[in-house]
Amino acid sequence: KQEVTQIPAALSVPEGENLVLNCSFTDSAIYNLQWFRQDPGKGLTSLLLIQSSQREQTSGRLNASLDKSSGRSTLYIAASQPGDSATYLCAAVQGGSEKLVFGKGTKLTVNP
């Protein structure tokens, strides 16, 4: 059974700082891994999708990496801004499965 863990549960940083959010998964036989952003009480916005054959994906100030052998993914946010404040969730899809297995998320606060 796949389990996804995100550490830390919460993070507070000053504006402009570069930061890394961590995601670990127990079963390395994943099909892909997806990072999402969720604002309070809202739905999920897809940020990046990494296929199992890829090592990283980049979109603007965001960079996500995937290391299947160690069961880890990281989301790097460069030059953080107050508008980046949200909960960030990672989710893994197993090969042959149809469902996303989510971590509990990291709540990020970027202080002006």
Added chain:
Amino acid sequence: ETGVTQSPTHLIKTRGQQVTLRCSSQSGHNTVSWYQQALGQGPQFIFQYYREEENGRGNFPPRFSGLQFPNYSSELNVNALELDDSALYLCASSLGTGNEQYFGPGTRLTVT
């Protein structure tokens, strides 16, 4: 291109009642997945529909049921509501199974 939409936005029901939540998938998507997100938790997979057939189910009792229509929109029905059913219900659509999922804004269900 129209994104994923859900209705209603908020809903208050009494324990024992029944509820129907609706989801319209993103244009061109044939797969809809439903997730339940309790406060402070990551979303939990309920089930997925692919071309009008159930294509996988999470650890939810039979009183959670669904439908997918020929236009790929979907309904989630919950019978005999319990207090623990209070949550944000998220719908996601994708083109085929195992591909990037795009989420709607969610329906906040409160059971009193």
